[in-house]
Amino acid sequence: MELKKLFQMQRALDSHIEEKHELENEDLFDRKVLALLVEIGELANETRCFKFWSVKPSSPKDVVLEEFVDGVHFILSLGIECGFDQESITIKDQESVRTVTEQFLHVYESINHFQKSKAFDDYVELVESYLKLSSLLGFTNEDIEKAYFAKNEVNYQRQQNNY
Secondary structure, three states, rough: OOHHHHHHHHHHHHHHHHHHHOOOOOOOHHHHHHHHHHHHHHHHHHHOOOOOOOOOOHHHHHHHHHHHHHHHHHHHHHHHHOOOHOOOOOOOOOOOEEEEHHHHHHHHHHHHHHHHHHHHOHHHHHHHOOOOOOOOOOOOOOHHHHHHHHHHHHHHHHHHOOO
């Protein structure tokens, strides 16, 4: 995955939003963490992986992917907030031994660790755990990048329309 390009695009979107809403001097880290947690909850809701009481299937793959990419936006934004967009991030591709539900819980745990430490290693673990979730959901790096580009454009349009 072209993380460098995604970081560049996210940095530009973040700058645009911060300028428009006069937030350049605000510490947005905790708000971005909360936004990420909410987005991951929305993603879990669309997958329905935890809804053992229901027979209704997951939302269509494109809906789930769009929710997944919302999380990517905030993960990138958090990395930028901590200055990690200039770092060389190597993502280890490892076999998953978790179910989708277990991986969601691991992602939440990774977010909490990173929020407390703001450490680069914990950020990489967050990125890896989220990408592992994407694999379990059946998304390729190409799927993610394409959906990210599309959603990034939507986010700019929303800002122009005072979303």
